[in-house]
Amino acid sequence: MTDTTPTTHKPQSDMISRPMARLLVGFIAIVLLLVGYASFTGRPPSAVVSDGKIVQEYRFIMEAEPSGAVRLYDLDNVLVASLSPKEGGFISSIHRTIKRKRTLSKAPQGGPVVLSVDDLGQIKISDPSSGWSAHLMAFGRDNARAFATLLDQNLKGN
Numbered sequence: 001m002t003d004t005t006p007t008t009h010k011p012q013s014d015m016i017s018r019p020m021a022r023l024l025v026g027f028i029a030i031v032l033l034l035v036g037y038a039s040f041t042g043r044p045p046s047a048v049v050s051d052g053k054i055v056q057e058y059r060f061i062m063e064a065e066p067s068g069a070v071r072l073y074d075l076d077n078v079l080v081a082s083l084s085p086k087e088g089g090f091i092s093s094i095h096r097t098i099k100r101k102r103t104l105s106k107a108p109q110g111g112p113v114v115l116s117v118d119d120l121g122q123i124k125i126s127d128p129s130s131g132w133s134a135h136l137m138a139f140g141r142d143n144a145r146a147f148a149t150l151l152d153q154n155l156k157g158n
Contacts (some may be wrong), residue, residue: 008086043065052118058151059112064088066094072150081150090143091150094134101130115151124146 016024025069061073068085070092083091097150102109107129114126123144126133136144 050120051124052120052122054116055119056117056151060089060115060116061110061112062095062098064092068092070095087146090139090146098127098130098132101127101132103148105130115147117148117151123151 031037039109045129045134059075061075061077063073063084066068068089070083070088072081072083072091072140073078078087085092098113103113107127111127111129116124116126118124123136125136125147126131136147
């Protein structure tokens, strides 16, 4: 038999209570006030990696394939490294980033990039053509090691 008695539905309670919503709005307001204060007073950013004095530098030209394979040449156009897609995956992604930055800044493609180590031990890659640069530890230890190994091999060979 079918039950035909009317059912009453209780209204669903709020997912977030009013006091919690007020607290969240208060936190957002406080953050906006702090950011606005720091911006208007010209306070320098505190979470920025400081640049040390460069102690090692290596300039090279990168060529990458869509598969992730990478070839690296010195400034005399001599092949210094040929990496398989597995070995060159991260280096290839950096190459794509540099290529994109050069396209956006209308800089010529194919120019040299600079890999450097400062006295603080930070490895940095920069592209003089587009002005782009990145501290490689931001991408993790293994990815920074890919470039550190390249730097060690080529500085010892020169």
